[in-house]
Amino acid sequence: MIKNKYVKKFFLLALMLLFGYTSAQKKFTLVLDAGHGGSDHGAIRSYADLGTIAEKDITLSIILKLGRMLEKTKDYKVIYTRKVDEFPSLTERTTLANRSKADLFISVHCNANTKTTAYGTETFVQGPDQNKTNLEVAKAENDVIFLDATDRENFASYDPRSPESLIALKIQQSRYLESSLLFGSFVEDNFSNKDHRFSRGVKQQNLHVLRMNAMPSVLIETGFISNYDESKYLNSEKGQEEVATSIYNAILKYKKLVDRNARPAEPEKPAEAPLKNDFRVLLMALPSKYAPTDPVLKGLNNITIIKENGQYKYYYGVTNYATIRDANLKTAKDAGFRNAMAVGFMPNQKLGSGYYTIEVVVSRDKLSSNSYVLQTLKDVERNKENGVYYYTYGNVKSLEEAIILQKELEAKGIKNTVIQKVAR
Ligand SMILES: [Zn+2]
Numbered sequence: 201m202i203k204n205k206y207v208k209k210f211f212l213l214a215l216m217l218l219f220g221y222t223s224a225q226k227k228f229t230l231v232l233d234a235g236h237g238g239s240d241h242g243a244i245r246s247y248a249d250l251g252t253i254a255e256k257d258i259t260l261s262i263i264l265k266l267g268r269m270l271e272k273t274k275d276y277k278v279i280y281t282r283k284v285d286e287f288p289s290l291t292e293r294t295t296l297a298n299r300s301k302a303d304l305f306i307s308v309h310c311n312a313n314t315k316t317t318a319y320g321t322e323t324f325v326q327g328p329d330q331n332k333t334n335l336e337v338a339k340a341e342n343d344v345i346f347l348d349a350t351d352r353e354n355f356a357s358y359d360p361r362s363p364e365s366l367i368a369l370k371i372q373q374s375r376y377l378e379s380s381l382l383f384g385s386f387v388e389d390n391f392s393n394k395d396h397r398f399s400r401g402v403k404q405q406n407l408h409v410l411r412m413n414a415m416p417s418v419l420i421e422t423g424f425i426s427n428y429d430e431s432k433y434l435n436s437e438k439g440q441e442e443v444a445t446s447i448y449n450a451i452l453k454y455k456k457l458v459d460r461n462a463r464p465a466e467p468e469k470p471a472e473a474p475l476k477n478d479f480r481v482l483l484m485a486l487p488s489k490y491a492p493t494d495p496v497l498k499g500l501n502n503i504t505i506i507k508e509n510g511q512y513k514y515y516y517g518v519t520n521y522a523t524i525r526d527a528n529l530k531t532a533k534d535a536g537f538r539n540a541m542a543v544g545f546m547p548n549q550k551l552g553s554g555y556y557t558i559e560v561v562v563s564r565d566k567l568s569s570n571s572y573v574l575q576t577l578k579d580v581e582r583n584k585e586n587g588v589y590y591y592t593y594g595n596v597k598s599l600e601e602a603i604i605l606q607k608e609l610e611a612k613g614i615k616n617t618v619i620q621k622v623a624r
Pocket of ligand 1: 236255
């Protein structure tokens with residue numbers, strides 16, 4: 201719950217900046233995520249008079265009620281991660297959300313505690329852990345990852361002990377934090393003011409289901425199943441209706457703000473003289489390869505990856521206009537790449553020594569001679585380093601030629617390649 205007026209004003213300002221450049225008049229798209237499902241019950245308790253109460257059933261009922269309220273008007277497009285008792289993987293949930301370019305992601309859950317006295321609602325947004333007592337929630341909600349093999353693979357690189365998590369941590373300070381906090385405060389305010397529930401507030405927490413989302417996202421803990429009174433409330437028609445209505449009203453309020461702050465695109469400015477150099481924004485450099493569409497790149501498009509000295513350098517955008525360069529840099533920083541910087545490239549510069557090539561495949565296994573890549577391309581070079589095979593193709597002198605070559609490969613169906621600069 202965020203009561204402080206000053207804080208709210210700050211969020212409003214952040215929201216205005218955030219939506220200042222997007223145009224309105226598009227359906228407001230929501231992804232509704234009923235927590236858990238299928239073999240994953242979530243929190244579960246049995247009571248003599250209520251029977252067995254499972255989190256997965258409560259979350260689904262609330263989500264379906266909320267969805268019906270939203271679908272009554274034409275203003276909303278509602279996408280469900282599940283509408284029945286099944287278990288979509290966390291990867292499926294976040295991929296679905298990102299692909300749909302949703303405006304808001306809402307995951308509904310129920311809490312549980314070993315102490316039956318714990319009660320109240322709380323809403324989590326993605327952010328660095330602020331508070332050790334939230335750790336238990338993170339553990340319970342993150343545990344489900346290990347139910348699914350694909351998730352284990354996809355989230356492996358997000359091991360909090362790995363050096364890459366430092367990058368992930370920076371990305372969490374994303375541009376969606378303020379909007380998520382704002383929406384979360386609307387939800388908690390409604391729970392406490394309209395439904396007279398006890399609100400434990402809006403908290404920042406590192407939750408996998410929220411981390412990969414490229415949109416404002418919240419995880420709502422609608423109450424404690426381990427508390428008899430709340431369990432009874434959450435299991436009742438009245439309770440579920442109230443919870444759904446409170447979330448629904450928070451959505452209306454949030455959308456109103458977004459609409460009010462959405463302005464039409466700025467009129468064209470007088471012609472600006474181009475610069476001598478092209479500028480790309482360097483987002484990060486690391487030894488791991490990600491596809492340009494990987495959520496780690498936070499939905500930024502127009503990504504160029506250039507491998508140099510064993511490091512993959514991820515660049516965003518290209519322009520020879522100062523205003524666009526500065527805007528691109530701001531976009532990158534707002535997306536969470538705090539150390540992003542604009543790097544100048546002299547156009548069509550031919551390398552004096554060395555060359556550019558295209559890294560087409562990186563694999564632990566040797567490609568078979570009848571693989572598509574080796575069948576399609578002649579003179580593919582193979583290098584083995586630390587047990588990994590690197591296949592490269594082509595030899596050109598300028599970055600522009602390398603980009604053209606990469607596009608030609610893409611047209612042949614050889615995708616997710618990387619431009620490699622080889623020094624001699
Ligand atoms: Zn849960």
